[in-house]
Amino acid sequence: MGTSPANEATRALEKRLRSDSDHFAYGISYTEDSGPIQTTVMLRALDEKAALPFRVLLEEVDTTAWTHTLREGGFPTFEAATQWWEAHWDRDKPQLPTASPATRATAVPGLPARPAPPRGPSR
Template structure:
């Protein structure tokens, strides 16, 4: 998704963004498609950083109206934690390690 956002960056206009530096670190970005015929013209990007595991998750949600995107935004930052609606079938949450992960603990004997 990050690669697509870099290559399609001129297809969207930035409306607003907000970063909360408390743990967990979260950044939200609201975008509007420049194409008037876009099915879901309003997008919200949500990045969450786990400073303990050194990973980040980037999600994208699509909204048909500015009002719908704003309602999600306000609910999220008020602590309600609503699900971010999927922008497309190809969009899914992805955790990307920032540093090598610690090995998983050994598993006990199988039964």
């Protein structure tokens, strides 16, 4: 019933978030329904050694096309994430810092990494 992803980047981020959902803890979210529809969600990495442990997800809805875009920003501290959050909702339009793939958590702390799937015969 909801909106469709507006682009491939949104689809890829949604897919990664579904697979990484056990790497982060939910912090807070806010949705603005009047004017442009936007939702922000703040997450914290469960891995205490993550380079950018605080993440902000920003979803923006295009009510004309009935699509949405999703972006992710990475922050080194709760204070930095909160400063971006407050500036965004104060309508200052701050740039959402990119969360580099190299800084994302790749394994749940304390659990072994999953083995690679078996490879078929070479041709």
